[in-house]
Amino acid sequence: MARLLGAAIVLLLAVTPLLPMAGMKQYVLHVMIQILIWAFIGGAWSLMGRFGLVSLGHGAFLGVGAYAPVLLWNFFGLTPWLGAVVAVLLTAVLAAVVAYPCSRLAVVGHYFGLVTLAVGEVVRLLIVAERSWTGGSLGVSIKPAGGDSLLAIQFADKRVFYYAALALWLAGLWVWVRVDRSMARSAMEAIGEDETAAASIGIRVTRFKIGITVLSAALTAVGGVAYAQYIAYVNPDTLAGIGVSLRIVFAVVLGGMYALAGPTVGTALTIALSEYLRIAFGLKLIGMAETIYGFLLIVFIIFLPAGIYGSLRDLLRRRRPTAVVA
Amino acid sequence: MSLLELTGVTAGYGAFTALWDVALRVERGEAIAVVGPNGAGKTTLLRVISGVLPMRTGTLTFDGAPLGGRPAHEVVAHGIAHVPEGRRLFPNLTVADNLKMGAYLARARAHYHETLERVYGLFPVLAERRTQRAGSLSGGEQQMLALGRALMSRPRLILLDEPSMGLAPVMVLRLFDLIRRIREEGYTILVVEQNVRQVLKLVDRAYLLEVGRIKMEGRAAELAEQDFVRKAYVGL
Amino acid sequence: MIDPIFLAEAAVNGILLGGILALLALGLNLIFGVIDIVWIAYVDLVMLCMYLVYFLVQVYGWPVWAGGLAAAALGVLLGLGVHLLIISPILGSAPINQLLATGGLLFFLQSFATFLWTTDHRSVRISLPSYEIAGIFLPLTRVIPFGISILVLIALYVFLTRTFVGTAIRAVAQDREAMALMGADPRRIYLVTSAVGGLMAGLAGTLLIFQYSVHPFFGGQFGPLTFMICVLGGLGNMVGAFVASFIMSEIISIAGVVWSTEMGYVIAFVVFIVMIFARPGGILARRG
Numbered sequence: 001m002a003r004l005l006g007a008a009i010v011l012l013l014a015v016t017p018l019l020p021m022a023g024m025k026q027y028v029l030h031v032m033i034q035i036l037i038w039a040f041i042g043g044a045w046s047l048m049g050r051f052g053l054v055s056l057g058h059g060a061f062l063g064v065g066a067y068a069p070v071l072l073w074n075f076f077g078l079t080p081w082l083g084a085v086v087a088v089l090l091t092a093v094l095a096a097v098v099a100y101p102c103s104r105l106a107v108v109g110h111y112f113g114l115v116t117l118a119v120g121e122v123v124r125l126l127i128v129a130e131r132s133w134t135g136g137s138l139g140v141s142i143k144p145a146g147g148d149s150l151l152a153i154q155f156a157d158k159r160v161f162y163y164a165a166l167a168l169w170l171a172g173l174w175v176w177v178r179v180d181r182s183m184a185r186s187a188m189e190a191i192g193e194d195e196t197a198a199a200s201i202g203i204r205v206t207r208f209k210i211g212i213t214v215l216s217a218a219l220t221a222v223g224g225v226a227y228a229q230y231i232a233y234v235n236p237d238t239l240a241g242i243g244v245s246l247r248i249v250f251a252v253v254l255g256g257m258y259a260l261a262g263p264t265v266g267t268a269l270t271i272a273l274s275e276y277l278r279i280a281f282g283l284k285l286i287g288m289a290e291t292i293y294g295f296l297l298i299v300f301i302i303f304l305p306a307g308i309y310g311s312l313r314d315l316l317r318r319r320r321p322t323a324v325v326a
Numbered sequence: 327m328s329l330l331e332l333t334g335v336t337a338g339y340g341a342f343t344a345l346w347d348v349a350l351r352v353e354r355g356e357a358i359a360v361v362g363p364n365g366a367g368k369t370t371l372l373r374v375i376s377g378v379l380p381m382r383t384g385t386l387t388f389d390g391a392p393l394g395g396r397p398a399h400e401v402v403a404h405g406i407a408h409v410p411e412g413r414r415l416f417p418n419l420t421v422a423d424n425l426k427m428g429a430y431l432a433r434a435r436a437h438y439h440e441t442l443e444r445v446y447g448l449f450p451v452l453a454e455r456r457t458q459r460a461g462s463l464s465g466g467e468q469q470m471l472a473l474g475r476a477l478m479s480r481p482r483l484i485l486l487d488e489p490s491m492g493l494a495p496v497m498v499l500r501l502f503d504l505i506r507r508i509r510e511e512g513y514t515i516l517v518v519e520q521n522v523r524q525v526l527k528l529v530d531r532a533y534l535l536e537v538g539r540i541k542m543e544g545r546a547a548e549l550a551e552q553d554f555v556r557k558a559y560v561g562l
Numbered sequence: 563m564i565d566p567i568f569l570a571e572a573a574v575n576g577i578l579l580g581g582i583l584a585l586l587a588l589g590l591n592l593i594f595g596v597i598d599i600v601w602i603a604y605v606d607l608v609m610l611c612m613y614l615v616y617f618l619v620q621v622y623g624w625p626v627w628a629g630g631l632a633a634a635a636l637g638v639l640l641g642l643g644v645h646l647l648i649i650s651p652i653l654g655s656a657p658i659n660q661l662l663a664t665g666g667l668l669f670f671l672q673s674f675a676t677f678l679w680t681t682d683h684r685s686v687r688i689s690l691p692s693y694e695i696a697g698i699f700l701p702l703t704r705v706i707p708f709g710i711s712i713l714v715l716i717a718l719y720v721f722l723t724r725t726f727v728g729t730a731i732r733a734v735a736q737d738r739e740a741m742a743l744m745g746a747d748p749r750r751i752y753l754v755t756s757a758v759g760g761l762m763a764g765l766a767g768t769l770l771i772f773q774y775s776v777h778p779f780f781g782g783q784f785g786p787l788t789f790m791i792c793v794l795g796g797l798g799n800m801v802g803a804f805v806a807s808f809i810m811s812e813i814i815s816i817a818g819v820v821w822s823t824e825m826g827y828v829i830a831f832v833v834f835i836v837m838i839f840a841r842p843g844g845i846l847a848r849r850g
Contacts, residue, residue, distance in 0.1 A: 118834060242668075
């Protein structure tokens with residue numbers, strides 16, 4: 001049943017660019033691309049989040065992922081494809097550096113959250129401080145390759161980016177399912193339940209934690225590359241720091257951290273909400289849209305701790321009574 | 327009217343039931359023991375009495391007042407002091423501060439200095455070590471501090487959870503002497519112990535708790551003759 | 563080569579800044595040690611108090627001490643408000659939900675401040691003399707806040723060690739259940755702790771507004787720094803936070819003079835990451 005629904009959704013997404021939309025198509029595609037890329041990033045985050053490794057600093061990986069290829073292209077003409085590889089390697093190292101000391105202590109949600117938050121801020125600050133080559137708070141635009149170019153990943157037609165984002169999103173779901181079914185998942189859950197017990201039966205706790213962190217970081221970096229190439233502009237506040245890190249986490253948790261569709265549902269809803277507020281307020285009452293957004297986030301977290309997807313699923317489960325094991 | 331009375335008490339953790347239909351009573355001035363093997367539910371019983379763990383069914387009356395379901399900090403205010411398993415001292419606070427916390431209740435605070443003198447009188451060692459970190463005391467001293475802390479709240483009933491646990495045999499004897507002295511001061515005591523032989527010498531009546539149910543009850547002297555005391559329940 | 567006088571001056575400025583950072587770190591640590599929740603939006607509460615002092619003193623001409631008292635009062639109210647409205651409902655939730663709740667508060671406060679007062683920087687102009695000792699300039703606008711912060715820290719110390727409630731707060735941080743057995747209603751203790759934490763935020767805000775300008779994203783500047791100080795000192799460890807405050811402020815100050823202000827922060831944060839690598843439990847953590 002779920003499979004059929006999933007296939008239908010993918011099909012619908014695949015044909016979206018072909019549907020008539022009364023002149024709104026560019027805007028709709030723009031929003032959809034954002035949703036797909038951020039859902040991918042959210043999924044990457046959730047690989048850690050679902051095991052209790054709550055990172056509040058994924059902006060660090062996103063920032064490195066976004067800036068590295070852009071800067072390499074702008075200064076050295078290095079194709080973003082290779083730039084992405086560099087980005088992934090850099091974030092992998094950064095992730096390992098962060099994960100290693102954290103894994104030596106028990107995974108305490110708040111401690112890990114704060115350390116990652118610090119790392120996210122370091123990256124953002126570095127970007128701002130080194131403004132001579134990073135452009136500082138003003139950001140940096142990608143140097144145009146002059147026309148469509150696969151090598152430079154620049155295309156005038158949004159539809160190309162749309163399908164690329166769709167593919168990326170699907171790839172992310174595939175990775176999620178693979179991790180979900182793997183040995184790593186059982187190991188991480190055991191670690192989450194009782195780390196000492198897990199270690200005592202031979203689970204290499206440190207290795208798993210670092211492994212999942214690196215994977216999550218690397219995927220996030222790829223998401224950053226994708227986003228940067230699409231928007232063709234990078235900026236430390238939209239791609240690094242606590243603001244973006246929190247948004248990613250919010251989207252995933254509101255959607256439901258433990259479900260495949262959770263990050264996507266959450267991202268879709270938060271972006272839709274954000275867009276709606278932005279349009280509703282336009283240029284009037286600057287800051288009010290964000291204020292309401294923040295307020296709603298608080299309300300949702302307090303009243304829907306399992307996330308929207310999680311709560312829906314619980315609701316549906318209650319309608320169909322199954323054998324309850326006492 | 328009994329000082330403490332439990333009827334039909336059932337309690338547990340999550341899906342697991344630790345106590346089934348427990349009934350017991352403690353009269354004013356008595357010393358009562360609840361004995362039984364590991365995992366019988368003895369600690370659970372005390373936690374239910376002191377309000378740390380809610381009970382699922384049953385009634386609990388203290389001095390006529392129904393206390394079932396009230397949170398721990400209210401139960402204490404009624405006059406029940408619980409010395410928990412493992413002492414649960416505040417390790418980074420001094421001996422003096424631990425005792426001070428025992429007198430946190432308003433009615434205890436009013437007589438703080440007087441009670442403190444009494445406790446120091448009962449446990450001179452504590453007076454000597456009053457500025458020492460509680461975590462650095464020896465096992466026996468920690469037990470004394472835990473007892474003293476309970477006394478600071480000027481309770482009417484003292485619950486003792488496995489006071490001899492982790493203590494050397496010599497200390498255990500000394501400890502039970504102290505409990506005897508406290509008893510002589512007029513406190514009503516309910517003690518949970520694995521060290522059956524020792525505790526039966528101390529109390530008036532005892533209950534045997536096994537797998538969450540009261541299997542036997544009676545005067546201490548009678549229970550001491552029973553087989554189970556001679557068999558495997560010897561405390562360390 | 564940097565003139566040693568500048569380095570000495572930077573070192574002194576580091577100490578002067580450290581005192582105020584200590585207020586922030588200790589306030590946050592107190593709350594975490596007792597309630598086990600990190601208020602991600604803590605420094606944004608400071609931001610609100612800074613705005614209050616700005617409006618009262620700079621715009622309405624109140625005397626400084628009155629503005630300070632008002633900020634302290636606001637801090638207490640904010641502390642209580644945050645606890646009652648946001649923290650209480652989620653005390654039993656998973657840590658991530660707790661982090662997100664205060665994270666949402668951060669968004670809310672920063673945007674609301676932008677809406678109310680725009681992103682303009684505001685500062686309080688107060689002219690006080692500067693003294694020169696051994697070639698080092700000591701502006702009173704820095705020295706007096708430092709002095710006050712030390713007084714507040716001493717008061718906090720006395721409160722925590724000599725009063726019943728203060729000792730109870732320390733006890734709850736060590737064993738919540740045991741303190742309930744002493745008759746202390748944990749909810750009351752949480753409220754008092756939140757109020758004290760808020761008070762520290764209000765006081766810190768008052769001391770900061772005379773040296774730094776306030777704007778809605780002030781929390782972005784000092785927030786992460788405060789968190790880092792807390793982790794560096796060992797989460798929940800008051801003495802550690804005190805020491806770590808000065809370590810970080812010294813690094814920022816001296817590196818700021820040698821390179822640039824921003825690099826000063828970057829280096830401080832990098833040192834933080836290195837320290838965490840070496841001593842995950844915090845600099846004062848006992849080995850093993």
